[in-house]
Amino acid sequence: MPPSAPSLVSVIAAELNLHDPQVHAALTLFAEGATVPFVARYRKERTGNLDEVQLRQIAERHQYLTELEDRRQTVLTEIESQGKLTPDLKAAILACQQKTELEDLYLPYRPKRRTRATMAKEKGLEPLAQQIEASNQSGQRLQLSQVAQGFVDTEKGVVTVEDALQGAADILAEQVAERADLRRYVRDQLLKQGQITASIKKDHPEGSTKYEMYRAYHNPVRSIASHNLLALLRGEREGVLKVSLELEAEPILSTLAKGTVKTSVPELRQFYQTLIQDAYSRLMKPSLTSEVMAEKKAWADEVSIQTFEANLKNLLLSPPAGMKPTLGVDPGFRTGCKVAAVDSTGKFLEYQAIFPHQSAQQRQRAVETLAGMIRKHRIELIAIGNGTASRETDAFVGEVLKTLSQPPVKVFVNESGASIYSASEVAAAEFPDLDVTVRGAISIARRLQDPLAELVKIDPKSIGVGQYQHDVDQKRLKQKLDETIESCVNYVGVDLNMASRELLTYVSGITPAVANNIVDYRNTNGAFLSRKDLLKVKKLGPKAFEQAAGFLRIRDGKNPLDNTAVHPESYVIVDKIAADLGIPLTQISQATDRLKRLQISQYTTETAGELTLQDILKELEKPGRDPRDQFTYARFQDDINTITDLKPGMVLEGTVTNVTNFGAFVDVGVHQDGLVHISQLANRFVSDPNDIVKVGQVVKVRVMDVDTKLKRIGLSIKQG
Secondary structure: OOOOOHHHHHHHHHHHOOOHHHHHHHHHHHHOOOOHHHHHHHOHHHHOOOOHHHHHHHHHHHHHHHHHHHHHHHHHHHHHHOOOOOHHHHHHHHHOOOHHHHHHHHHHHOOOOOOHHHHHHHOOOHHHHHHHHHHHHHOOOOOHHHHHHOOOEHHHOEOOHHHHHHHHHHHHHHHHHOOHHHHHHHHHHHHHHOEEEEEEOOOOOOOOOOOHHHOEEEEEHHHOOHHHHHHHHHHHHOOOEEEEEEOOHHHHHHHHHHOOOOOOOHHHHHHHHHHHHHHHHHHHHHHHHHHHHHHHHHHHHHHHHHHHHHHHHHHHOOOOOOOOOEEEEEOOOOOOEEEEEEOOOOOEEEEEEEOOOOOHHHHHHHHHHHHHHHHHOOOOEEEEEOOOOHHHHHHHHHHHHOOOOOOOEEEEEOOOOHHHHHOOHHHHHHOOOOOHHHHHHHHHHHHHHOHHHHHOOOOHHHOOOOOOOOOOOHHHHHHHHHHHHHHHHHHHOEEOOOOOHHHHHOOOOOOHHHHHHHHHHHHHHOOOOOHHHHHHOOOOOHHHHHHHHHHEEOOOOOOHHHHOOOOHHHHHHHHHHHHHHOOOHHHHHHOHHHHHOOOHHHHOOOOOOHHHHHHHHHHHHOOOOOOOOOOOOOOOOOOOOOHHHOOOOOEEEEEEEEEEOOEEEEEOOOOOOEEEEHHHOOOOOOOOHHHOOOOOOEEEEEEEEEEOOOOEEEEEOOOO
16 A cells, blocks of 8 residues: 555545544555554554554545545546546546545446447437437427437338437436436435335245334335344345335426426427436436445445444453363263363363263263363363353352362353364364364363453354344455454464464464464474564564564563563663663563653654653553453353243343344343343433443343243343
């Protein structure tokens, strides 16, 4: 991405309410190969402290305007080659800031497939259309049938006067339908006054489909909820719904006539009224309806993707229970429970299958096996998957823990996507000799230790926190989710000596090939002792080192700063601070009060200003600190295990599993998430559920209603 011309910089700055130098600096850094996380963290002085959201907006808008400029030049060249580029048209094209506006201007000159208008021109009827339009503009009287008589030509297929006039009307109708100002008006009316309607097709009787609420549906285009629109389009795609965009025609036709008909001659006015109706119903409305529906679909996609982004971010940044010896339990009835032990680095130790839900003999054997694994590996955490048999397995594990003098903490873990991971190429490469069921139990254990490190191995769409994720623009969804993962990984930082290939891939400046080379180097040479050793990794050059080093951590390395977010380029500053304070680097975090009293201005350099120095001091106060929240978990009631145990009025503890535009889903331990509708999230109006709750949050809910037949649970978080 090259730096933009000043005019483009100014456009972006004005749109995003930023200063030109900020935008220019960001685009220059991107052109030099800098990533968004790197620029946001380590180039604050250059950009005026722009955050990641602003930087991504700049990058996206620059890409859009660059593509627009490329298209603009193509359009200008094409129209000029036709000899039709007037000064006014050129000025209008150069003034365009939206692709839709540009395409409207280009439409009359775009090469077409054969239309009724092009066929009429082939029959020699364009001069007739020109004569009629000239008369319309001048107000002169014109005998249509008399003028048309001269264009009757049986060899060309113009047999009658009516044929000639129809051909001329087709040409004029296409001209009306391609006028940029009229298209803009009709598009605006569809957006402002249009109604989206839907009905269920006749072959789906009442009560037979999940789209029942859309049996007789209508909603203004301007106010339809994004999730409703996506549901409608899915129902249409599945052949259940008939969806249309309706707009009252009379006001539209009246306005089109005012902008087109100049003549007062009755016969000519009637001729134009007819062709305008044809232009609207045959040409304008179908194409513009498709455009508007596509525009609204893109909007709904963006809303859905933003919801998915927020959920994924909160899930990835879920507080880790910590790198402690952990048992992962994948519950099951008939096939038993799969139990995997991992150590404090996440390394797989042992696997056992136990059958606590069958015979008394097998249950006793399961007790002995589980207790033995806990003692053998000095287990501190037990992660129980929340799928089938989870509550029964939880009760069994609880009984075993009562027999131990120092029982580990047991926690329910959302296992969404664990089966996808188990059968993936990533899991097969990591554990080629283990069965998929064992891999699943290992993943459950690691999710509790560090959710971020484990969840990056799974396609985000399989984690279960999206809304209509399979219906939205998949390319856009992948882009935004990849950005979210990249942001989270670099925000937390990555342990260079423990990170998987998948986790390293999301570190600023590291490609999949370099991530593989880092792991290969680690396997061959042992743990990294210094960030500088990264330069020994194949294909990891100075630029990649600059982008990545600050986000990679080395515990117990040669330099204590290697376990902080202080970038190696600033080590010399920290050395000077330590020397001035007379403190070894290893003890600098113990001098918090003295650090706070420092006059940081004396340590600024050309590359590190006061903003960067403030970040450095924060790191020195708490080196190696994990920025994620403190770990908490929901405690389910022992006597509430299935949906039939729920009664209205009960107050339960649960974990938010998904947030949508219409509310939040909460796991209360009955194998079926309940819905807290947006109206039940607070005692005030809520426009965005994300303002109240987030994925992974532990909440107290009150049961409102229970439908065991449809497996629906209504919950409330309202107080009082």
